[in-house]
Amino acid sequence: MSETALSPRRPAWPLRMWNRLSRNPIVYKEFRSRMRQRRALWFIILPLLGAAGLVLLVSLIVLEENNTADFESRRQVGQAVFIVIIGIQATLAMLIAPAISAGALASEHEHQTYDLLRVTLLSARSLVWGKFVASAAFILLLMLLQLPLLSLTFLFGGIEPAEILVHTSVNLASVLYFCSIGILISSLNRRALPATIGAYVVSALLSIFLPLLLLLLGALFFDALDIPSSSALVQAFLMAGGLFLVSLSPPATMLVSENFLQDGDLWYTSTTLNNGTTLYAPSPWLIFLALSLLLTLLFLGLTVRRVKRKER
């Protein structure tokens, strides 16, 4: 038998990636350190208490308004609970993820441990991915803790599985996206506080101000060129551009996707242009997933480059 035949088969890439991550000492160290900090307890308890309190409050309000506990009221309670939980998860993704990840590399400088790590055999990629996975996993853990409350929506009804799929996937992708922004900003700062502020500013710029600015510029552009909006080409352009802008912002993505869902469009939507052509476009949540994952990889790549360049 040849040697090639005896050699073990190379595992598939997800398994290889998992093996690499499970061997990454940064992930263990980060989790161990984070869970031992006193504020970790507050990070866990406060969102949970807040969610439970809000769920109770909206349930009482809905039931009080309807003055009855019939099927429709229960549906409304289910919908209200869902909005609260998804809202809290979105807050965790947009507000806590940048803060947690922005300290990842900057805190190594603050604790004077950065050089110690860089002289080990740990590659820049392992360092950055370890920090990223640890930060994202902590936020995902906080989200996971909301699951029992989210399961109440199944008890009350009023929420379609498609809605859970759309909003949960947008929130999960947001966590990765905002953590990657935080990590990139962290690699540019030697102190955690400016890094955190920077991460918030960049996150807000990318997901709020940039879409608004593009929207404004787009409106001015069409106005300046005096293009009749009835043109099919302009219609198609406006639709594509609008969807793209919406997909830059997680809250906007969720709102528009929800609207599409109300019309029964989970994966894509279609519209008939003035010239009679039917234009198909993916739902914003799908665009957001693709865009955010792409940007996440880009930001992580830039961070690895930055960490490598610090040796120079």
Place this chain on the structure above:
Amino acid sequence: MTAILQTENLTKRYGKGRKSRLALDSLTFHVEEGDIFGFVGPNGAGKTTAIRILTTLLKPTAGEAWVGGHSVRAEPKAARRMLGYMPDFFGVYGELTVQEYLEFFAGCYYIPPRERPPLIADLLELVDLGHRREDDVDSLSRGMKQRLSLARTLIHDPQVLILDEPASGLDPRARVEIRDLLVELARMGKTIFFSTHILADVAEICTRVGIIEAGKLIAQDTLAALGLQRNTYQRTITLEVLGDPAEAERILHAIPVLNDVRPSPENDLPPGRARWEADFRGDDRALSALLSDLVEAGLPVVHFSEEQTTLEEVFMQLTQGIVS
């Protein structure tokens, strides 16, 4: 003997244009296997810059450095495998215990998990911290942290230890402990390269010394050789003569190789004797010739000695306090 650590024309310039600053100026030195090499120099001389280049943390502007034959530029990973680095600060992960701290760094060197517990136990034993393994790193004294840091540098069994000011900020007892540890490690076959301001430590344990000032290496040799290379350093001669002190003074002033001839401040001598001090530049042969000259000149010499030059004095003579 082979050089395990070597630099050639190592140059580092920070910044560009007019505001640039030359931190290292064609630094060339080598450290041989088994050496305890003391890297001595005033603040701002370029010690830390040189160390950061040797540990692959900084790229030189020009020149090259090798660790165990591996270029720090071309093969940084191979160089890192060969070296253990202890900076002049202690990197703290306050939430980890002593055991976890070492386990984490063992992970960073990809030491298999099953090999870690006995390795860590041995290292903690070596640095005498076995009894503190379950304690938080933050709860250790500075001296203990420094010993833990030394254990960390040894986790992957490197051949060379590069230590930046390992004894700075330690109390005398902790300093002696670290010094003893370094000697023990050298006995175990490690090559030790350390920078320091504490010349007593150098004099105590180093086999070779390099003196750096303004980014340039101004001396590199064994301690004994540095002490013997007196032709470049000023030596102080003490001599006692019999007879008329004025006549003795006249003869001494007439000897061209003697400078600054002066009566010794300690003049508790019996009547008829006088003690003089003078500065002299030259090697041992010149010193021997000087004694012959004095006798030939008719000076009744009854005592002729040289004051032992300490490393501090050699350092002060060699360096001029120039900061790069």
